Amino acid sequence: MTSNNEVFSENKFRTERDSMGELKVPESALYGAQTQRACNNFPISNHKMPHEFIKAMGLIKACAAEANYKLGLLDSTKKEAIVKSSNELIEGMHYEHFPIDIFQTGSGTSTNMNTNEVISHLAKKYTEETVHPNDHVNMSQSSNDVIPTAIHVSSSILVHSKLLPALDKLYNALKYKAEKCKDITKTGRTHLMDAMPVTIEQELNCFAQQIYYAKQRIENVLPRLKLLAQGGTAVGTGINAHPKFGKTFAKKLSSKTNISFSTSPNYFVEISSQDTILELSGHLKTLAATLMKIANDLRWMNSGPLTGLAEITLEPLQPGSSIMPGKINPVIPEAVCMVAAQVIGHDAAITVGAQAGNFQLNVMLPMIAFNIINSLEISSNACEVLADKAIKNFTVNKENLDKNLSYNPILVTALNPIIGYETGAKIAKTAYAEKISVKEAAKKLTKLSDEELDKILDPLALTHGGIFG
Numbered sequence: 001m002t003s004n005n006e007v008f009s010e011n012k013f014r015t016e017r018d019s020m021g022e023l024k025v026p027e028s029a030l031y032g033a034q035t036q037r038a039c040n041n042f043p044i045s046n047h048k049m050p051h052e053f054i055k056a057m058g059l060i061k062a063c064a065a066e067a068n069y070k071l072g073l074l075d076s077t078k079k080e081a082i083v084k085s086s087n088e089l090i091e092g093m094h095y096e097h098f099p100i101d102i103f104q105t106g107s108g109t110s111t112n113m114n115t116n117e118v119i120s121h122l123a124k125k126y127t128e129e130t131v132h133p134n135d136h137v138n139m140s141q142s143s144n145d146v147i148p149t150a151i152h153v154s155s156s157i158l159v160h161s162k163l164l165p166a167l168d169k170l171y172n173a174l175k176y177k178a179e180k181c182k183d184i185t186k187t188g189r190t191h192l193m194d195a196m197p198v199t200i201e202q203e204l205n206c207f208a209q210q211i212y213y214a215k216q217r218i219e220n221v222l223p224r225l226k227l228l229a230q231g232g233t234a235v236g237t238g239i240n241a242h243p244k245f246g247k248t249f250a251k252k253l254s255s256k257t258n259i260s261f262s263t264s265p266n267y268f269v270e271i272s273s274q275d276t277i278l279e280l281s282g283h284l285k286t287l288a289a290t291l292m293k294i295a296n297d298l299r300w301m302n303s304g305p306l307t308g309l310a311e312i313t314l315e316p317l318q319p320g321s322s323i324m325p326g327k328i329n330p331v332i333p334e335a336v337c338m339v340a341a342q343v344i345g346h347d348a349a350i351t352v353g354a355q356a357g358n359f360q361l362n363v364m365l366p367m368i369a370f371n372i373i374n375s376l377e378i379s380s381n382a383c384e385v386l387a388d389k390a391i392k393n394f395t396v397n398k399e400n401l402d403k404n405l406s407y408n409p410i411l412v413t414a415l416n417p418i419i420g421y422e423t424g425a426k427i428a429k430t431a432y433a434e435k436i437s438v439k440e441a442a443k444k445l446t447k448l449s450d451e452e453l454d455k456i457l458d459p460l461a462l463t464h465g466g467i468f469g
Helices: 033-041 051-070 076-090 109-125 133-137 143-180 200-225 245-257 267-272 275-302 331-354 365-391 398-406 409-419 421-434 438-445 450-456
Strands: 013-018 021-026 185-190 193-199
Touching: 013 033, 021 033, 033 109, 051 076, 051 109, 051 133, 051 143, 051 245, 051 365, 076 109, 076 133, 109 133, 109 143, 143 200, 143 245, 143 267, 143 275, 143 365, 185 398, 193 200, 193 409, 200 275, 275 331, 275 365, 331 365, 409 421, 409 438, 409 450, 421 438, 438 450
Parallel strands: none
Antiparallel strands: 013 021, 185 193
């Protein structure tokens, strides 16, 4: 496993000090002793806190400095130095200086101090005054309210900037393709067996409606996601923070992100629980199930090209086999199914994490942050590629659809009101056994004319429902 010291090419070290004593840190590292201790303590997964989380931490530190300045707790020089240093993190700089494993102290204190130390170090570029990681960068804050706030902030930003637009894109792609496939009939299937006919438009509109509902569910959690723990400090009482800090902070953050964040009416809830993130994760799990259903239906419809359903042909994107020339696989639906499985796994971990609110603090916050951010990112990306590389360009194999539909014995269901279920069953069995159409079998076993049978057994008419005869 790569250690954080190996990230830096040089073999030079400097000595840093914290409340526990001295420690050697790589010379070029922007962090200090507390970060190094965490690196030494948690060589577990080599998974780091996601980029979006670190950007959210930069936003929090900048807004906290501005709030403290406005409330008369921090001078303008230190405020400007902290804000400018934090902006570098917001812009995505210095990510290599956040080496701590996600499996760390449950409060995320290590990552909070990592951020404080990096900003304190960067502040030297902007002022000759000492900007202390605890006294100044972390002023009016505790890891216990910073990390829950960062989870809500990073999740909110991803929902607004990536997930909702991706859901819109997939919805619009499905609706557009549905219109293009209007009145194209095919055999419906229940239990994977032949059933009454449907149109491809009806199938795609079903998918689109599922995506629409998924978006509604995500939007429904946003009011709670935008409530912040910041201002509650260590246990929710707000000790060592100005009484107006939480509201002032939320206003600053809303201005920077164009998202209407507000201070929570109950800090204890935000610090001791992760119910809102669990709710969001649950909706992402539901979306995952929807995406897996859509992807698997596309795989079935595309199966073949000779011995499967071959109802559609997905856009060929890459060779499908290292040994079988000419083989093309449904790679996008397969990738989407794997994303769905991963999101469901993330949700299971978040569920366990969310119940770990022991008294006044949840102690699985870094793991929850890692999983919810990853779920949001891969769900968004999966919706994008499904829209662009599967839904947008598939073609319909109408000849196969018409052939299979004409021999579908279940079409006899439309005759039930006229000839009864028992006679209908005989017609279906005869058609299947003799490999003839339902119309041919019905002509043998009933006195209905060709005109009557054509009218009653019209596949497109059957997709509109109702009683025939």
